[in-house]
Amino acid sequence: MSTVFAGMAASLDGYIASAGGELDWLNDAMVRGEDYGFSATMQRTGAYVMGADTYRETARFSGSGGDSTPTYVVTHARSLEGQPSNVQRYSGDLRNLVTELREETDKDICVFGGADLVTQFIDLNLLDELTVSVVPVLLGGGVHFFGRLGEWKRLTLAECKQFEKSGIVLLTYRLNGSEGR
Amino acid sequence: MSTVFAGMAASLDGYIASAGGELDWLNDAMVRGEDYGFSATMQRTGAYVMGADTYRETARFSGSGGDSTPTYVVTHARSLEGQPSNVQRYSGDLRNLVTELREETDKDICVFGGADLVTQFIDLNLLDELTVSVVPVLLGGGVHFFGRLGEWKRLTLAECKQFEKSGIVLLTYRLNGSEGR
Numbered sequence: 001m002s003t004v005f006a007g008m009a010a011s012l013d014g015y016i017a018s019a020g021g022e023l024d025w026l027n028d029a030m031v032r033g034e035d036y037g038f039s040a041t042m043q044r045t046g047a048y049v050m051g052a053d054t055y056r057e058t059a060r061f062s063g064s065g066g067d068s069t070p071t072y073v074v075t076h077a078r079s080l081e082g083q084p085s086n087v088q089r090y091s092g093d094l095r096n097l098v099t100e101l102r103e104e105t106d107k108d109i110c111v112f113g114g115a116d117l118v119t120q121f122i123d124l125n126l127l128d129e130l131t132v133s134v135v136p137v138l139l140g141g142g143v144h145f146f147g148r149l150g151e152w153k154r155l156t157l158a159e160c161k162q163f164e165k166s167g168i169v170l171l172t173y174r175l176n177g178s179e180g181r
Numbered sequence: 182m183s184t185v186f187a188g189m190a191a192s193l194d195g196y197i198a199s200a201g202g203e204l205d206w207l208n209d210a211m212v213r214g215e216d217y218g219f220s221a222t223m224q225r226t227g228a229y230v231m232g233a234d235t236y237r238e239t240a241r242f243s244g245s246g247g248d249s250t251p252t253y254v255v256t257h258a259r260s261l262e263g264q265p266s267n268v269q270r271y272s273g274d275l276r277n278l279v280t281e282l283r284e285e286t287d288k289d290i291c292v293f294g295g296a297d298l299v300t301q302f303i304d305l306n307l308l309d310e311l312t313v314s315v316v317p318v319l320l321g322g323g324v325h326f327f328g329r330l331g332e333w334k335r336l337t338l339a340e341c342k343q344f345e346k347s348g349i350v351l352l353t354y355r356l357n358g359s360e361g362r
Contacts, residue, residue: 012327012354013195014194014195014325018333130193134352137335138336139330139333140327140328140330140334146193146321147321149320149322150321152199152318152320153318153319154318155193155317155348157317157350160341160350167336167354168338169338169352171193173193173317
């Protein structure tokens, strides 16, 4: 069965974006030659789920049609700007979406963001795997990744990978007693 | 020269205390037989610096006189409850305190908390080393460790230590270009 996973890069103090929206802190930290798993993540993904804001950001950077993987944008909007054929809007129950996607693909399901959507997936016990790339910087303010949860969620550390040059640490956890299906 | 260091345990979402103040999430995560470095930390410490709230909490748990290491409580209060002989109040400039302590001891200086005090040390570029023990749990709310900073602080990863049983990960960073003196 597909694993539902999410990943993000955050400063040590837990911000995914600086107060001013700059990305220097992240881009400057990454070192050429270190494999942060972007390509492996794309290869394992059979479907993307993302929020409307994240979709707009992604479309802005990558243009439409950069990737033909089925993509579901969780939104109540009636239409999406420049919507390519692999992108669908979804406004229903997230549990049903996961059930449907698992019928459509044997590959994994990537919850691409934003933070609110990932938090909903966690709260509904729909997320199986979470990777945080801890970037060695303190931003001291900005956008927090993690939102409010209805209850504590215990995690199981699956992998801890340290990058020598950049000092980035990838922490991968399983949720819901999932053993990494 | 003494290293000025701080350490803390935090949930993956960056909380050092749950909204209700419970410590189960931390106590339940720790596994007997894993050495989280408490003893090594005590041995390297020549002086503790802490805020008044942290002092009251510590005194409540350990009683006075549990440890004879010189301790400086940063406070404007005129007196401290049950103040043992190794404890002094300090209300001056933190830079001067560090200078004075480095003259007093060759061992390291532990900034014991709370979060506000550690943030002040970071903001003033007085902290050389920071260890975060990432506990595999999402609390979804509570007390954030890291406070607002005047500017970004780049860190250098010095150590990444993974505990197999508990899934706790200790991340140790150097600040200010310090190489771990």
